[in-house]
Structures are given as structure tokens and as C-alpha cells.
Amino acid sequence: MRPGTFIYHSHLDDVHQLTGGLYGALIVLGEDETYKPESEYIAIVGWNDPDASSQEDWDYNGQMDQPTRYAVVGQTYRIRVINIAPAGNVTTRMIKSDLPVPLLYVAKDGAEFPDHQKVDIEVSPRMGVGETADFVFTPTESGTYELLIGPGRFKWKQVWEVAVRD
Numbered sequence: 001m002r003p004g005t006f007i008y009h010s011h012l013d014d015v016h017q018l019t020g021g022l023y024g025a026l027i028v029l030g031e032d033e034t035y036k037p038e039s040e041y042i043a044i045v046g047w048n049d050p051d052a053s054s055q056e057d058w059d060y061n062g063q064m065d066q067p068t069r070y071a072v073v074g075q076t077y078r079i080r081v082i083n084i085a086p087a088g089n090v091t092t093r094m095i096k097s098d099l100p101v102p103l104l105y106v107a108k109d110g111a112e113f114p115d116h117q118k119v120d121i122e123v124s125p126r127m128g129v130g131e132t133a134d135f136v137f138t139p140t141e142s143g144t145y146e147l148l149i150g151p152g153r154f155k156w157k158q159v160w161e162v163a164v165r166d
């Protein structure tokens with residue numbers, strides 16, 4: 001299996017089992033790679049209700065509220081986004097003081113792009129059900145950032161506090 005971001009999930013009575021949480025990230029590393037949790041962030045988008053109609057019906061890593069993430073200026077962080085909601089598209093973006101912060105779009109559905117196809121994006125392409133995408137975040141200045149993931153009306157706001165390493 002090639003290295004990358006994949007997903008496992010049930011395919012029996014799909015909507016009930018998916019909204020019951022029967023899914024998870026499947027991260028495949030290259031032979032020489034080591035998983036470094038301090039520089040990784042996995043964001044799995046799902047539903048907790050078969051008739052999702054409000055923000056509370058969407059789960060982000062299994063819940064709505066997310067703990068603040070801490071990061072360091074100049075370090076790189078790989079953000080792996082997985083959409084396993086039973087329907088709907090999501091987009092991903094990073095902002096700081098309401099202004100877009102570019103993320104480097106590096107992989108799609110478990111396939112790393114060649115270097116010349118890795119591009120900075122302000123808003124990711126829309127991701128449908130079962131899709132994954134990887135982004136690299138390299139903060140250049142300290143401050144409070146927000147990672148926004150979700151469909152149009154409902155957005156997961158993941159706060160990233162970035163500081164200079166002392």
C-alpha cells in the first residue's frame with residue numbers, strides 16, 4: 001500500500017453505522033518514515049445524526065469542540081482532512097485575524113503530489129464523501145490562527161496558538 005492518508009469505514013447499513021462513528025483514519029507511512037504526532041493533525045468530518053441539519057449534527061474528530069492546538073513558528077505541520085459524512089462537501093482553510101493564511105496542498109486521496117504540483121491554497125477544493133486531502137501548514141509568525149473545515153453553513157473552528165520557540 002502506498003503511503004498516505006486513507007480511511008476505514010463500515011459499508012453495512014451505511015448511514016446508521018457511519019453516524020454511530022464506525023470509521024477512522026488509516027495513515028500509511030513510507031518505509032523510512034516515523035509518525036511524529038507533534039507535527040501531525042488529523043481532522044475527520046462526520047455526522048452524529050442520520051438527518052444532519054444543524055452544526056450540532058456534525059462531528060469533528062468525534063465531537064464539536066476541539067482542544068486548542070499549539071504550534072511553533074517555522075515548524076511544519078501536516079493536516080490530514082478526511083470527509084466521511086454520509087453526504088455533502090467540505091472545504092478547508094486557515095485564517096488569522098479573518099485573513100486567509102496559505103496552506104500547501106500536498107496530497108489527495110492518499111497520493112502525494114509531485115513537487116511541482118504542490119500549491120499554496122487559500123481555500124481547498126471541495127471534498128466529497130470518502131475523500132481525503134493533506135495540507136502542510138508552516139506558520140511564519142506567532143498569533144492565533146483558526147483552521148476552518150466544513151460545509152458552507154457549518155464550520156469547524158480549530159484554534160491554533162502559534163508561538164516562537166524559546
Ligand SMILES: [Cu+2]
Binds near residue numbers: 011130
Ligand atoms: Cu466506502
